[in-house]
Amino acid sequence: xxxxxxxxxxxxxxxxxxxxxxxxxxxxxxxxxxxxxxxxxxxxxxxxxxxxxxxxxxxxxxxxxxxxxxxxxxxxxxxxxxxxxxxxxxxxxxxxxxxxxxxx
Amino acid sequence: xxxxxxxxxxxxxxxxxxxxxxxxxxxxxxxxxxxxxxxxxxxxxxxxxxxxxxxxxxxxxxxxxxxxxxxxxxxxxxxxxxxxxxxxxxxxxxxxxxxxxxxxxxxxxxxxxxxxxxxxxxxxxxxxxxxxxxxxxxxxxxxxxxxxxxxxxxxxxxxxxxxxxxxxxxxxxxxxxxxxxxxxxxxxxxxxxxxxxxxxxxxxxxxxxxxxxxxxxxxxxxxxxxxxxxxxxxxxxxxxxxxxxxxxxxxxxxxxxxxxxxxxxxxxxxxxxxxxxxxxxxxxxxxxxxxxxxxxxxxxxxxxxxxxxxxxxxxxxxxxxxxxxxxxxxxxxxxxxxxxxxxxxxxxxxxxxxxxxxxxxxxxxxxxxxxxxxxxxxxxxxxxxxxxxxxxxxxxxxxxxxxxxxxxxxxxxxxxxxxxxxxxxxxxxxxxxxxxxxxxxxxxxxxxxxxxxxxxxxxxxxxxxxxxxxxxxxxxxxxxxxxxxxxxxxxxxx
Numbered sequence: 001x002x003x004x005x006x007x008x009x010x011x012x013x014x015x016x017x018x019x020x021x022x023x024x025x026x027x028x029x030x031x032x033x034x035x036x037x038x039x040x041x042x043x044x045x046x047x048x049x050x051x052x053x054x055x056x057x058x059x060x061x062x063x064x065x066x067x068x069x070x071x072x073x074x075x076x077x078x079x080x081x082x083x084x085x086x087x088x089x090x091x092x093x094x095x096x097x098x099x100x101x102x103x104x
Numbered sequence: 105x106x107x108x109x110x111x112x113x114x115x116x117x118x119x120x121x122x123x124x125x126x127x128x129x130x131x132x133x134x135x136x137x138x139x140x141x142x143x144x145x146x147x148x149x150x151x152x153x154x155x156x157x158x159x160x161x162x163x164x165x166x167x168x169x170x171x172x173x174x175x176x177x178x179x180x181x182x183x184x185x186x187x188x189x190x191x192x193x194x195x196x197x198x199x200x201x202x203x204x205x206x207x208x209x210x211x212x213x214x215x216x217x218x219x220x221x222x223x224x225x226x227x228x229x230x231x232x233x234x235x236x237x238x239x240x241x242x243x244x245x246x247x248x249x250x251x252x253x254x255x256x257x258x259x260x261x262x263x264x265x266x267x268x269x270x271x272x273x274x275x276x277x278x279x280x281x282x283x284x285x286x287x288x289x290x291x292x293x294x295x296x297x298x299x300x301x302x303x304x305x306x307x308x309x310x311x312x313x314x315x316x317x318x319x320x321x322x323x324x325x326x327x328x329x330x331x332x333x334x335x336x337x338x339x340x341x342x343x344x345x346x347x348x349x350x351x352x353x354x355x356x357x358x359x360x361x362x363x364x365x366x367x368x369x370x371x372x373x374x375x376x377x378x379x380x381x382x383x384x385x386x387x388x389x390x391x392x393x394x395x396x397x398x399x400x401x402x403x404x405x406x407x408x409x410x411x412x413x414x415x416x417x418x419x420x421x422x423x424x425x426x427x428x429x430x431x432x433x434x435x436x437x438x439x440x441x442x443x444x445x446x447x448x449x450x451x452x453x454x455x456x457x458x459x460x461x462x463x464x465x466x467x468x469x470x471x472x473x474x475x476x477x478x479x480x481x482x483x484x485x486x487x488x489x490x491x492x493x494x495x496x497x498x499x500x501x502x503x504x505x506x507x508x509x510x511x512x513x514x515x516x517x518x519x520x521x522x523x524x525x526x527x528x529x530x531x532x533x534x535x536x537x538x539x540x541x542x543x544x545x546x547x548x549x550x551x552x553x554x555x556x557x558x559x560x561x562x563x564x565x566x567x568x569x570x571x572x573x574x575x576x577x578x579x580x581x582x583x584x585x586x587x588x589x590x591x592x593x594x595x596x597x598x
Contacts, residue, residue: 008292015285022278028270035277042285049292062291065240069284072247076277079251083258083270090263097267 007048014041028084039073113152114180121228129221139220143199147192157185162585179237182584187234197560202346204554226252239297250276257343268338282322286315326359330390341405345457353450368587380423387420388522395529404466430510435588437506444499447568451488454561472543482541488565489534499571
């Protein structure tokens with residue numbers, strides 16, 4: 001297994017770790033972090049594939065895509081954190097309400 | 105005339121709302137004026153783009169003069185033009201309605217202050233999504249749409265709206281990251297994200313299938329196809345009425361358009377009829393489950409939201425119905441369904457909002473007798489419902505007619521049964537509201553609403569109702585450079 005492929009596999013594993021946490025973790029901060037980890041996994045796949053397809057040096061296009069992706073991730077993290085804070089202020093909980101609770 | 109036609113109209117239709125959104129954010133006191141001015145200007149720009157597509161065919165624009173694969177290409181084909189037009193019409197009506205719905209900006213109200221910049225951002229992002237021709241740009245625009253939509257839901261305030269927004273954000277993120285991982289796999293294998301190039305390069309294999317599975321399941325979550333619809337009813341019903349309307353009419357269509365493009369333009373070499381039937385059966389289940397749930401709702405806005413869950417189901421029947429000769433009929437039917445639903449559902453949500461604002465609540469059972477003072481509102485609501493039910497001559501009827509035709513020609517009668525059952529259930533839930541409202545007529549005094557909260561939705565429902573009679577033009581437009589092959593309505597050459 002070549003090194004770029006190893007990194008790509010690592011990226012896929014990160015993606016699924018994040019996915020698992022997104023479903024299992026209850027605290028909203030952890031959920032936002034889980035989405036971040038999923039994003040990092042995808043970016044790692046992109047970057048490792050840049051090394052594999054490039055001839056005479058890595059392919060710059062995936063790097064540009066990852067930079068754009070990071071901007072998107074920063075924005076959704078900010079939005080998620082603001083929402084989490086607002087939910088805590090409004091309901092006193094830092095998790096999504098369960099069925100039957102107020103606001104469910 | 106020729107010089108006018110050569111203008112990149114669809115690019116202006118992206119830049120104008122984005123620019124105006126930034127201005128509206130910086131000048132909150134002028135937000136309403138800027139918003140309304142853009143709402144009237146964008147349809148004109150879109151009309152230019154539509155005219156261009158009708159006369160010249162597909163219009164390509166290379167942003168900044170950088171050609172593919174490095175640059176970003178924009179491509180206005182028939183599908184893009186049809187959706188730009190639908191968004192322009194629905195957007196204008198929603199803008200007028202919002203002008204009356206949100207208190208005036210001069211009072212320093214934060215809802216008004218943030219609604220206009222966010223809505224213009226959303227409009228620009230939708231327009232950009234429709235004309236994007238590469239998978240990565242589609243990802244960026246899709247994320248823009250989701251984030252702005254989440255922010256718009258929170259305008260309602262309160263714990264319920266915040267939680268609905270959070271659920272929507274998290275499921276949206278999950279969907280778009282799965283989609284992005286698929287894009288990464290495709291780029292790694294083929295070194296491009298350009299849709300036409302990929303369509304030519306792709307062949308069947310494990311990697312293509314993995315990418316297809318990731319991208320399609322991510323987009324199914326974003327489109328809220330049964331059983332991934334859990335986030336939709338709270339998000340769409342908790343939002344302020346104009347926001348509900350644009351979420352249901354426009355936002356869920358964005359991820360559906362990407363799905364259509366993936367299925368017909370990127371992956372035709374990979375998709376099998378088994379996959380198509382899987383999507384079709386999920387669609388059929390959505391129609392039955394969504395309609396059944398709509399029938400059981402006690403609140404008007406939740407009823408309309410569940411009706412959206414059901415209507416999304418019809419959109420997915422295109423995949424099994426588009427086989428061989430019927431591909432073009434099913435394609436045209438699905439695109440026309442998107443247009444019909446955009447008009448009908450926006451009008452329904454807007455009227456539900458007017459009824460809620462006037463009566464002070466939206467509990468269906470307590471609307472008994474509201475038919476007297478709220479007669480106009482309830483009747484407009486039902487008129488918008490006609491296209492959702494699919495009664496002739498509404499746009500919904502024509503769309504279903506095309507899907508029916510494809511189902512008959514391909515001999516898939518079970519989809520016919522589901523569509524018929526869906527129409528009956530839709531009729532039942534619309535009539536249920538009417539029946540409650542006109543159960544008895546009381547003469548309670550209700551506050552009077554501004555005219556923009558009644559007449560623009562009425563106009564929109566009339567447009568949706570009569571669009572079925574003028575279906576030829578939009579169908580022809582949507583077929584410009586369509587990737588679907590075959591004969592429209594079996595024997596009728598377009």
